[in-house]
Amino acid sequence: MKAIVIGAGLGGLLSAARLSGEGWEVEVFERLPFIGGRFTNIPYHGFQLSTGALHMIPHGPSGPLARLLRDVGADVEIVRSKPTAVIRVPRKKGDRDYKFGHKDILFQDFKVPFSLVNRLKLVYYIISTRKNPPKGISFAQWCTDHIDQDWTHRISDSFFGWALSLRAADVPVEEAFEIIENLYRYGGSGVPMGGCKGVTDALVKVINSNGGVIHTSSEVTSIAAGAADATKAGSVIVCGTEHAADIIISDIGHESTATLLQGFEADRKLQDYTRTAGELKPSAGIKICLSSDKPLIGHGGVMLTPYAKRVNGINEVTNIDPGLAPSGKHLTMSHQCVRWEDLDKLDKEIELGLEDLRDIFAGKDYEVLLIQSYSDGWPVNRSPSGADLKNRTPVSNLFIVGDGAKGRGGIEVEGVALGVEHTMKEILG
Ligand code: FAD
Known part of the structure; x- marks a missing residue:
């Protein structure tokens, strides 16, 4: 055959x-x-x-x-990242960006910023949706209907922007819950040597x-x-x-x-x-590659950035495979989803991504190596x-x-x- x-x-x-x-x-x-x-x-x-x-x-x-x-x-x-993911949040509660400092929390602690009522609701939904997975709406709509808090929308847009190059509003809730199930089933990310x-x-x-x-x-x-x-x-x-x-x-x-x-x-x-x-409609995105002498993140997992204007997440793979950069250097990459309606404004989207990186890595030295945009015939998905x-x-x-x-x-x-x-x-x- x-x-x-x-x-x-x-x-x-x-x-x-x-x-x-x-x-x-x-x-x-x-x-x-x-x-x-x-x-x-x-x-x-x-x-x-x-x-x-x-x-x-x-x-x-x-x-x-x-x-x-x-x-x-x-x-x-394939080496499992440790931690597999962290979330960068503003240092002070109530801040809506990284301008006045930030801290990282572990991905499994994503519940912490929820209100007490929403944390209780979350426990209930984690159990009940496994038996009866929701259908027929977007993940963003499901969040609005069930756990409507600014944090819910920020963390889901950041996660799905990084993982699928889609906003939560463009992810069917069935797919979102299957993805969450797979995270429990298989665990988090790794880097191939x-x-x-x-x-x-x-x-x-x-x-x-x-x-x-x-x-x-x-x-x-x-x-x-x-x-x-x-x-x-x-x-x-x-x-x-x-x-x-x-x-x-x-x-x-x-x-x-x-x-x-x-x-x-x-x-x-x-x-x-x-x-x-x-x-x-293929999903589109922008990747910005950075070089630095000192690590910008310090581990090989994903850093989700729910308080950035455009960047959804960043990784630094040289913490796992140093061979991906010249000796003594680090390779850090950011990813941002590009909404279909913004595809004709890529220069503006890139500028917003670069602004985010300046806020996220304020006070750190790095050089931009390459900026790549992905759509149409060479998309993210x-x-x-x-x-x-x-x-x-x-x-x-x-x-x-x-x-x-x-x-x-x-x-x-x-x-x-x-x-x-x-x-x-x-x-x-
Ligand atoms: P392709 O890699 O596109 O392969 C198709 C091939 O077909 C191409 O080489 C093309 O040249 C060739 N071809 C097209 N037309 C013809 C023709 N007529 N005749 C012969 N050949 C043809 N995934 C992850 O899991 N982890 C990540 O970290 C990750 N990050 C990403 C970041 C960005 C910015 C992008 C763009 C994607 C990312 N992805 C990631 C997704 C991942 O890269 C893709 O899912 C995967 O590479 C797709 O592989 P493919 O074989 O489907 O398609």
């Missing part, structure tokens, strides 16, 4: 590693000259910056990605040793219907050459995949699919979490993996891994 994978991002590589390990003939076509998509490193003056991710794995060594990496035999060391490239390089090794082939600078320009059966995909076209396969796995999201389909009968199912895929379509398509042997088809409750690459696991079950049984 032969599988063709479109795109050598994390989703494509995980799928190729798994299928090649099962004895399938696998060919991966990647349009860029490098492998890894938004999950690899950009070497810059001795720093290992990245094409996308902040060198973090949401559930560290015990989550779905770590499990799948172990299953396919990829040799990756070698950063994102440590993961994708290990997968390339597995694919190559299983006899799989990865072609770079090879854009797939169409997916053609089979000659004998026009309801199935028969081949892909790369640089004018046709490559036949039994199944096709696309790591480029539903919308881009739908635009490649050629020669298929345009029945109702396919038309509906193309329309729905085109309605997904191809499908906003909670709106993911399934891994199957109306074409029975064409599957979608990656962050356009994440598994439920899977934050970022954990969602990618859940989606790949699900797809592999469908294909391999």
Whole structure:
């Protein structure tokens, strides 16, 4: 059996590693000259910056990605962050920003700033919602209806802005509660040694040793219907050459995949699919990379910043893997979600992010290394979490993996891994 994978991002590589390990003939076509998509490193003056991710794995060594990496035999060391997360709050109660000083509280103490009544309500909701998870509204709306306090909105916007690059108002409550459940189930974040490239390089090794082939600078320009059966995909076209396969796995999201389909009968199912895929709004964000001689945070976990104007959170991965910066330097990265309505004001959003960093790190020396914005074809998430379509398509042997088809409750690459696991079950049984 032969599988063709479109795109050598994390989703494509995980799928190729798994299928090649099962004895399938696998060919991966990647349009860029490098492998890894938004999950690899950009070497810059001795720093290992990245094409996308902040060198973090949401559930560290015990989550779905770590499990799948172990299953396919990829040799990756993921070190759990300690503490996994802290929350930076103003030093004085009542202050609404960091201008007059700040302190950090542990993430598990997020209940402390709630009023006594709301803390009691929280205990009740933690128990009752596990039995009867709420549905049909956004997480922000659920908070307004149940624990309406300024802190609830700040901490949920900061957490979901960091984790999903979405405001709490854009996260369906079902997805939010599934994510919270997964935090209990798998624990908090970790850093892969070698950063994102440590993961994708290990997968390339597995694919190559299983006899799989990865072609770079090879854009797939169409997916053609089979000659004998026009309801199935028969081949892909790369640089004018046709490559036949039994199944096709696309790591480029539903919308881009739908635009490649050629020669298929345009029945109702396919038309509906193309329309729905085109309605997904990728989540956007801005990452600012900083260099410093002394640590700005001092640990490898996430620092959530609910009192910043734009920045949702910051990490400093060199506290776990010093190799991600030149000797004696630290690499610190901030992330901020960009609302869809602000996409045409990116310069202003970047300026607000830089202002936040000046407040958060007031009195500390650092240099801005790189500012990256992510939207449209190179977003934070191809499908906003909670709106993911399934891994199957109306074409029975064409599957979608990656962050356009994440598994439920899977934050970022954990969602990618859940989606790949699900797809592999469908294909391999
Ligand atoms: P991609 O990496 O985009 O891979 C798809 C590949 O397909 C690309 O290489 C592309 O070039 C190729 N391609 C596209 N079209 C074609 C074509 N026609 N033919 C051939 N090839 C094609 N996740 C975390 O878990 N932790 C984090 O810390 C984190 N931080 C993030 C911060 C930012 C700023 C961003 C942008 C993302 C972050 N993420 C994080 C998300 C994570 O990076 C993505 O979920 C993951 O990399 C997506 O992988 P993918 O395989 O779905 O897509």
